[in-house]
Amino acid sequence: MTTTPIQxxxxxxxxxxxxxxxxxxxxxxxxxxxxxxxxxxxxxxxxVIPEDTGQLAGIVRACAELGVPYVARGSGTGxxxxxxxxxxxxxxxxSRLRAIREIRVEDQRAVVEPGVxxxxxxxxxxxxxxxxxxxxxxxxxxSIGGNVAENSGGAHCLKYGFTTNHVTGVEMVTxxxxxVRLGGDAPDTPGYDLLGAVVGSEGxxxxxxxxxxxxxxxxxxxxxxLAGFDSTDRAGAAVSAIIAAGVVPAAVEMMDALSIExxxxxxxxxxxxxxxxxxxxxxxxxxxxxxxxxADVAQLCEQNGAFEVRTAxxxxxxxxxxxxxxxxxxxxxxxxxxxxxxxxVIPRTALPEVLRRIGExxxxxxxxxxxxxxxxxxxxxPLVLFxxxxxxxxxxxxxxxxxxxxxxxxxxxxITGEHGVGADKAPYMARMFAEDDLDTMxxxxxxxxxxxxxNPGKVFPTPRLxxxxxxxxxxxxxxxxxxxxxxx
Amino acid sequence: MxxxxxxxxxxxxxxxxxxxTTAEVAAVLREAAADGxxxxxxxxxxxxxxxxxxxxxDVLLDLxxxxxxxxxxxxxxxxxxxxxxxxxxxxxxVASAGQRLLLDETVPGGTVGGILATNASGPRRLLGGTMRxxxxxVTFVRADGVIARAGGKVVKNVAGYDVGxxxxxxxxxxxVVTECTFRLHPVPRARRWLTAPVGSGQEAxxxxxAMIHAQVVPAAVDVAIDADGRGTLTVLLEGRPxxxxxxxxxxxxxxxxxxxxxxxxxxxxxxxxxxxxTERDVALKLAFGISGLGDVLEAARGLIVRGSSGAGVLYAAxxxxxxxxxxxxxxxxxxxxxxxxxxxxxxxxxAPVGLKPALDVWGPVPALxxxxxxKDEFDPDRRLSPGRFVGGI
Numbered sequence: 087m088t089t090t091p092i093q094x095x096x097x098x099x100x101x102x103x104x105x106x107x108x109x110x111x112x113x114x115x116x117x118x119x120x121x122x123x124x125x126x127x128x129x130x131x132x133x134v135i136p137e138d139t140g141q142l143a144g145i146v147r148a149c150a151e152l153g154v155p156y157v158a159r160g161s162g163t164g165x166x167x168x169x170x171x172x173x174x175x176x177x178x179x180x181s182r183l184r185a186i187r188e189i190r191v192e193d194q195r196a197v198v199e200p201g202v203x204x205x206x207x208x209x210x211x212x213x214x215x216x217x218x219x220x221x222x223x224x225x226x227x228x229s230i231g232g233n234v235a236e237n238s239g240g241a242h243c244l245k246y247g248f249t250t251n252h253v254t255g256v257e258m259v260t261x262x263x264x265x266v267r268l269g270g271d272a273p274d275t276p277g278y279d280l281l282g283a284v285v286g287s288e289g290x291x292x293x294x295x296x297x298x299x300x301x302x303x304x305x306x307x308x309x310x311x312l313a314g315f316d317s318t319d320r321a322g323a324a325v326s327a328i329i330a331a332g333v334v335p336a337a338v339e340m341m342d343a344l345s346i347e348x349x350x351x352x353x354x355x356x357x358x359x360x361x362x363x364x365x366x367x368x369x370x371x372x373x374x375x376x377x378x379x380x381a382d383v384a385q386l387c388e389q390n391g392a393f394e395v396r397t398a399x400x401x402x403x404x405x406x407x408x409x410x411x412x413x414x415x416x417x418x419x420x421x422x423x424x425x426x427x428x429x430x431v432i433p434r435t436a437l438p439e440v441l442r443r444i445g446e447x448x449x450x451x452x453x454x455x456x457x458x459x460x461x462x463x464x465x466x467x468p469l470v471l472f473x474x475x476x477x478x479x480x481x482x483x484x485x486x487x488x489x490x491x492x493x494x495x496x497x498x499x500x501i502t503g504e505h506g507v508g509a510d511k512a513p514y515m516a517r518m519f520a521e522d523d524l525d526t527m528x529x530x531x532x533x534x535x536x537x538x539x540x541n542p543g544k545v546f547p548t549p550r551l552x553x554x555x556x557x558x559x560x561x562x563x564x565x566x567x568x569x570x571x572x573x574x
Numbered sequence: 575m576x577x578x579x580x581x582x583x584x585x586x587x588x589x590x591x592x593x594x595t596t597a598e599v600a601a602v603l604r605e606a607a608a609d610g611x612x613x614x615x616x617x618x619x620x621x622x623x624x625x626x627x628x629x630x631x632d633v634l635l636d637l638x639x640x641x642x643x644x645x646x647x648x649x650x651x652x653x654x655x656x657x658x659x660x661x662x663x664x665x666x667x668v669a670s671a672g673q674r675l676l677l678d679e680t681v682p683g684g685t686v687g688g689i690l691a692t693n694a695s696g697p698r699r700l701l702g703g704t705m706r707x708x709x710x711x712v713t714f715v716r717a718d719g720v721i722a723r724a725g726g727k728v729v730k731n732v733a734g735y736d737v738g739x740x741x742x743x744x745x746x747x748x749x750v751v752t753e754c755t756f757r758l759h760p761v762p763r764a765r766r767w768l769t770a771p772v773g774s775g776q777e778a779x780x781x782x783x784a785m786i787h788a789q790v791v792p793a794a795v796d797v798a799i800d801a802d803g804r805g806t807l808t809v810l811l812e813g814r815p816x817x818x819x820x821x822x823x824x825x826x827x828x829x830x831x832x833x834x835x836x837x838x839x840x841x842x843x844x845x846x847x848x849x850x851x852t853e854r855d856v857a858l859k860l861a862f863g864i865s866g867l868g869d870v871l872e873a874a875r876g877l878i879v880r881g882s883s884g885a886g887v888l889y890a891a892x893x894x895x896x897x898x899x900x901x902x903x904x905x906x907x908x909x910x911x912x913x914x915x916x917x918x919x920x921x922x923x924x925a926p927v928g929l930k931p932a933l934d935v936w937g938p939v940p941a942l943x944x945x946x947x948x949k950d951e952f953d954p955d956r957r958l959s960p961g962r963f964v965g966g967i
Binding site: 190191192193194195215236237239243247248250251260264266267268270271272273274275276277278279280282283285286287303304305306326329330332333334371372373374375376377378379431432433434435460463464465498499500501502503504505506507511515518519520522523524525526527529530531532533534545 | 949
């Protein structure tokens with residue numbers, strides 16, 4: 087009797103992992119069928135939950151040997167189906183790899199396992215006066231490994247940058263089972279910046295087993311401003327004025343009337359009554375700088391028509407302001423049974439035009455769209471509302487959603503600012519990039535994973551055939567062999 | 575096509591091509607691919623001798639004519655420039671809107687493409703990072719002449735692989751960059767350089783640690799140490815006038831005696847070697863975990879050292895004239911050992927061409943096998959700046 091690769095892999099998994107870490111029971115497999123984007127569902131053939139990074143590396147190596155596709159999954163909070171399982175593959179769950187191995191304040195670095203929760207890095211560093219800057223809104227549950235895969239951002243990336251700016255090194259298992267270190271503690275590791283390619287590659291270049299991150303000094307002062315405007319145009323003008331004044335806020339968030347309504351219904355955030363738009367502007371840094379910037383921001387909001395400006399200077403007041411913004415996604419559930427979240431980006435200056443066009447789309451189609459977004463960097467999060475129980479409503483919402491992405495591309499933006507391409511937006515890649523662009527990106531894929539076993543089917547609409555790999559060199563370099571060079 | 579007696583780091587150049595558009599670059603590369611010719615891209619040529627000499631340079635691709643700012647969207651804080659544009663020209667153009675590209679000009683005249691290819695950085699890397707942190711979009715031509723793009727014109731963008739980062743610091747061995755889009759920052763309203771004397775590596779270490787842990791958000795913390803181990807530590811503060819004044823008080827308390835200026839001190843941000851000298855020094859780049867600063871400086875005693883102590887990147891000049899190559903190689907290895915011990919690396923950026931064969935220029939490179947595979951995918955015939963980079967790439 088012949089055995090299938092997945093059967094052989096299951097046997098290997100049982101040798102490598104304790105029984106609890108190997109899941110083959112159909113009902114339990116089904117609990118892993120989706121990530122945060124729940125309308126894509128695939129039941130994996132096998133789920134493994136390694137207890138240490140050695141087991142993790144062992145599983146990937148076994149997949150490489152047997153040619154079995156694998157998908158890595160952290161906390162499963164992704165919003166693009168990046169951790170959508172493969173039906174004939176294994177889902178490698180990193181949720182038990184939660185050790186924070188080192189906090190070294192004198193180097194401003196932390197070394198963590200991939201399953202460590204984002205916020206736990208900050209919690210561990212805070213007693214020393216430090217934190218981990220990237221703060222995706224799922225930071226209480228999302229994992230660092232997932233952040234590395236998605237190059238996660240967050241509200242504060244306007245000033246502090248993304249995961250890629252804060253991860254200085256990883257240890258990873260490549261799709262052919264090799265354990266490699268990319269980057270490290272120190273900057274500018276000699277050679278190609280493979281780390282820069284791996285961060286944000288959505289698990290298609292391998293699985294990280296350890297991550298070294300930069301720790302950032304906690305700011306001396308944080309001030310959060312909430313300003314109410316009668317329209318998104320006015321709020322947008324205020325944002326432009328703040329940027330033009332040379333202020334770099336830690337965060338600038340905007341919500342429109344519909345998303346405010348949803349947030350009020352859900353968490354009673356008591357945002358300014360009757361506002362057509364609110365801005366949340368956070369300033370952080372040394373006290374005297376923050377005070378000067380705050381004076382500017384308050385004045386610019388008022389000059390641009392803010393009818394109410396509130397200021398929070400302590401943690402409790404800040405939390406109150408952020409409550410409405412942070413609850414926005416969940417809150418739309420109060421006003422609509424179903425919704426699609428988009429993540430397109432536009433040049434910030436195109437905001438008024440794009441918002442108007444979204445309004446028109448909504449009007450023409452009868453599909454409601456609530457707008458919540460990172461206004462400072464033009465990252466939209468339109469929430470397209472629909473009721474799946476109504477026939478055709480889902481499709482109408484999909485169409486509006488697609489049209490919004492087209493608007494982003496038309497304005498020179500991106501189809502995704504932080505959620506990733508995943509399974510969801512792979513078809514849109516060909517609208518944003520030319521065939522040669524995608525072909526070139528896949529040269530990187532071919533170098534790492536010519537057989538496409540690492541998270542196959544994600545990111546790229548059409549896989550590139552990697553050919554016969556004429557140049558793959560595993561042993562001695564030809565120059566060395568020819569005696570032309572000794573040391574590399 | 576120009577007939578020439580030009581050389582690149584001692585290697586004879588077959589011919590020089592000077593394209594002025596991306597399409598022309600593509601035409602040159604297609605032709606070179608058809609002829610099996612090697613191609614070495616260059617900008618202003620200020621760092622063309624960095625790394626190892628190429629094995630061959632059939633075509634020197636001079637990109638200095640591919641210059642100019644293509645687009646500056648002040649409201650979006652972005653600028654797009656052709657690769658051959660001098661950094662200074664980009665700065666001048668965006669300054670009109672009160673903005674800057676947060677990169678230091680470490681060598682006068684350097685182009686954005688050249689800085690990209692070598693990942694050159696200066697003191698302000700502590701605040702803004704390096705090229706990899708500021709490049710948001712790139713247009714390039716592959717070895718086979720295909721034009722491709724990655725990234726885009728918006729800062730926040732996770733669509734597709736970040737090929738731009740692979741090109742940063744690739745020394746012209748993967749593709750020829752023709753256009754770059756960068757994020758910009760506002761020019762600060764006030765800035766202050768505070769300089770304090772340091773008597774030893776350990777003192778520089780202690781003051782650096784004090785600066786980065788204080789809540790003064792320094793734009794730069796760098797050291798300039800002379801051969802006797804003594805020198806200065808300079809802190810740059812940028813921001814609002816009130817803010818800078820308030821933070822300067824903190825810095826003064828921590829540093830003690832300081833000299834202060836609203837302008838950069840003489841030589842600040844430059845390398846410790848004279849690139850124009852006829853007898854080139856051996857130019858070293860030392861990177862390390864910042865807790866290793868004291869040890870690295872002690873080990874480098876006797877050399878002139880400059881660099882960003884706050885970021886863990888220093889540059890040292892090792893005089894080549896009159897020294898035995900074996901002694902120089904031994905010094906390089908000794909210093910490399912200290913950097914590696916502190917989780918870093920040492921690269922010989924430049925050296926007299928006759929000396930390079932005696933030195934391990936790049937040192938040990940982790941994941942070299944993967945890098946070879948990336949090279950093989952992008953440039954399977956190994957025609958772009960062949961031999962200049964790590965592992966014979």
